[in-house]
Amino acid sequence: MKRSAEISALEGRIGYEFKQVQLLQRALIHSSMSGPNREDNQRLEFLGDRVLGLVMAEALLDKDNKATEGQLAPRFNALVRKETCADVAREFEFGEALKLGRSERLSGGRRKMALLGDAMEAVIAAVYMDGGFSEAKSLVLRLWGKRIDSVEEDARDPKTSLQEWAQARRMPPPAYIEVSRSGPDHQPVFTIEARLENGETCQATAGSKRLAEQAAAKALLERLEKS
CATH class of the missing domain: 3.30.160.20 (Double Stranded RNA Binding Domain)
Structure with a gap:
């Protein structure tokens, strides 16, 4: 399937080239653009949230083998919450590639936390489906970067x-x-x-x-x- 310039640029920013580029394209389609022949990213978002959770749980356990559940839980929540996903999506300019309906475009949808966070989770799922858990894990660790090392012990709401x-x-x-x-x-x-x-x-x-x-x-x- 032919890649658009936006898709190729996003692949370059996240450091992963899709074998099935249609998965990445779907991950960037908001429900305001869905239709009978166009599936949105909601199902991918659901899966990506679970993949992200497993990657972060493993990463935190590996990082600190003496931490208690009470210490790990707030760190985990800080790394997987929607605001953090949206921050990562902004850093890698996901907003430029989002496919939005007219009303969402006019209302600043490319900058909205919820839309960016959902797209980030959907892209994680797309990588998981395209390349397996190992590739999805590498992607998450690469994109989250220093956030994992610097997450505060008392990172609570x-x-x-x-x-x-x-x-x-x-x-x-x-x-x-x-x-x-x-x-x-x-x-x-x-x-x-x-x-x-x-x-x-x-x-x-x-x-x-x-x-x-x-x-x-x-x-x-x-x-x-x-x-």
């Missing part, structure tokens, strides 16, 4: 950590208040305030409510630790 901090002091869970929203509908910017019952607050701004909440929780935790 900041919102979870802040809630645990509050519970340990017999406080109710923190509240997250939307302070403002700006920007166009297709690319909004949210400012969120994390607030504790004792009056401690911190604000953060990001391109999604979830990321803004996490950033506000992280900033508040850092302030609490310093005090």
